[in-house]
Amino acid sequence: MEFLSFNVSSKSLTLKKRDALPKPATNEVRIKVAYSGICGTDLHILEGSFPCKEDGPLILGHEFVGTIDEVGSEVTVFKIGQRVAVDPNNGCNKCDHCHNANYHYCAYGGINNTIGIFKDGGWATHALVPETQIYLIPDEIEMHQAVLTEPLSCMAHGWDRINPVNVGNKVLIMGAGIIGLLWACLLHLHGLRKTVTISEPQQKRRELASNLDLDYKVKNPTELKEEFDLAVDCCGNAPAMEKAMSFLGHGGRLCVFGVANPKAKLSIEPFQVYKKELSIIGVIVNPYSFCKGLALVQAMSEQYLNYNKLGIKIFSLSQYKEALDALKKGDISKAVFKL
Template identity: 80%
Template sequence: MEYLSFDSSTKSLTLKKQNVLPKPAANEVRIKVVYSGVCGTDLHILEGAFPCKETEPLTLGHEFVGTIDELGSGVTIFKVGQRVAIDPNSGCNNCNHCHNANYHFCKGGGINNTIGIFRDGGWATHVLVPETQVYLIPNEIEMHQAVLTEPLSCLAHGWDKLNPVNIGEKVLVIGAGIIGLLWACLLHLHGLRKTVTISELQQERRKLAANLGLDYQVKSPNEIKEEFNVAVDCSGSAPAMEAAILLLGHGGRLCVFGVANPKAKLSIEPFQVYKKELTILGVLVNPYSFLKGLALVQPLSERYLDFNKLGIKVFALSQYKEALDALKKGNISKAIFKL
């Protein structure tokens, strides 16, 4: 077994090997990982800017797909060899949040128990996961595209909260990293055409957004002066969100989707919120939307999920330094490990 071990005390990442594979508990399955994505949240964790397990070394990676390698003694609905995607999030199923179908707010679950953040994840050749978080990948979906299910499931949750976004409304997508690009694709899939603008500071990422072929305007933030009905922040930048609020018209909505530094502050004028009847909407992970994310892969795959157009690059696990460096420099929008 090969895996990347992260030590939060030293913020160091080390490639390690062990001869013995982990054995699944009764309610677990062992996954032989095929593809595992690198999320922006992973970069925040590596920098020490996002909470994670601190009591012992951790294997990151909360976006991964693979095949079932071994079943726990109590698992009856899956078979060895099946292709699966993993939902990294779950709840305790006992608290009021879980009983109200809001397990993403759960103090013992949700983002406080995420696979790849608080439990060992998919930056490894093999990983143990509870059977309740395993989803079969339909035959018509390619594995390399199915690895995008987790971020797409978060988008599906955001779309549910933001709806209705009507055709003809002017939408600002802030940030042309992979999440901003996927949001642009989702808007296009739902019928929004020439009324979407993508805002991005980096020139290379602006080129990526323009090459998607969506016929959207792609601009530097200082070029944007018009008014919008909806703004979706995918950057996690407080100054970008402040600027977006000023661009919202009456009844405008700001969707805070990107993960900001926990210490970042947002300055707004309450009078403008009152006068324009603005709405600020937060979106947290993917409660009960993983199947929706998996369902999105197929309609998006034919036209939108082209790795070259999206700026996604595939690396071996041993190339992790090169992958993380390319991400930090903005040379690519996303890195995916192929194991």
Template identity: 65%
Template sequence: MEFLSFDVKNRTLALRKAEIPTPGPNEVRIRIAYAGVCGTDLHILEGSFPCKKEGFLTLGHEFAGTVDAVGSTVKNFKLGQKVAVDPNSACDKCTFCHEGSYQHCSSGGINNTIGIFRDGGFSTHAVVPESQVHLVPDDVDLQQAALVEPLSCLAHGWKRLNGVNVGSNVLVIGAGIIGLLWACMLHLHGLRKSVTISEPQEKRRKLVNNLDLDFLAESPERLKQTFDVVIDCSGSAAAVQAAIPLLGPGGRLCVFGVANPSAKFSIEPYEIYKKELTILGVNINPFSFPRGLGLLHAMADRYLNYDKLGIKVFSLSQYREALDSLKKGEISKAVFKL
């Protein structure tokens, strides 16, 4: 098999080959079709996000493909089925896991993610536990199915927000892939002219118009009105700080983007008191993958067009070009076609 090997100590990537692994009794081997590059992958490569501490790692926690082999005790999957992988799992032992909040688990959740702490999808093949494999609807393309992991995180965010009422004034910060997917989900749920996407790069503001959502794409310095809901998809502490004064009374701030762990911003507690603001975070996708698949099915034909979303497909051998294009903001997302 062919895969991208990340040297954790030296933070370097190399394209390598190895024997195709054999699945264990409760594992499924997947012939990967598409694997998405997440902003978190960029943070890991630059050393600003925690991952496996030693040795080598195959990154990639957003991937879909077909079942290539199954272990002796696997009963729910057959060869050739289209599947996607939930990279996160619970330890099933701690209080958080038993309460359905494995995103806070000290040994599961984000601390044991496939593609961050275990070998992931930047490879032609991956072996994963059966419990983390999900069938993809027959009428959904595998290229679109590569987006189900971020969609499952959006599903968790939607639940944390307890939904957004039609007619609410909403600000989405950032027109990268996550901001664009949030815009699409808001449109799917019936919001129309009351949504604004804040983005400093003109080329990314144009992507919003390409999606034909009838939403306003605006540069941050031109934002004047107040909003009922602000969803940060930028991971920028400065952007979050600038958005707080834009919240109206009873406003809600959803911190969805992953910031550098050392980033800080200041806030006036009086504003929280006076306006009765709510500030909430969204951490991965606990038990949200089935809802992510539901969003995938509902959004596929209307919203998940790669060209309109600014997604570009690369081969594994083009990994340098893919990462460089993503870092420069020339594309909203890079996806490897295996």
């Protein structure tokens, strides 16, 4: 087994090999990983600005798909050979939050127990996953597209949080990294056309956004002047969110989807919130929306999930330094490991 080991104390990655494959517990399956994505959250973990497992080695990677190659003795639904996508999040199923279908608020689950952040994940040839956290991939979905299910499932939750979003609404997307590009595609899928603006300071990323051919306006943040009904933050940058608040019209909403540094601060003018009836909406992970994420992959695959247009590049696990470097430089929008 080949895997990337993250040393929590030194914030360093090392490619390692293990002779014996891990054995699944009674309620787990072992997945032979096909594709595993690098998320912006992973970059924050590597730089030490996002919480993760506090001690010992960790295999990162919370966006991955593959084929089941061994099952635990109590696994009844899934079989060896099936293609599956992994939902890295769950809940304790005991607390009030879980009982109210809000496991993403759970102190012991949600973002506090994510596979690839607090438990070993998919930056490896094989991974162990509870049976309750895997989903069959429909035959018509390609595996390299299915690896986008996890981010799209988070966006499906975000879509539910910000609705209604009507055709004709003026929408500002802040950031043209992979999440901003996928949000642009999602809005286009739902019928929004010429009323969407993508704001991005980096020239390379503005070119990627333009290459999507969605007929959206792509601007440097310094060029923004008009009012918007909705602003979707996809960069986690507090100054950008502050600026976006000033562009919101009456009844406007700011959706905080990007992951900001936990120490970042946002200043707002309460009088403007009162006067304009503004709203700030947070979105965290993907509670019970993984099926919706798979459905989005199926609906978007042919027209929207083209790796070349989205700026996604495939790397081998041994090329992890090149992958991380390309992401940090902004040469690509996303890196995906092919195992």
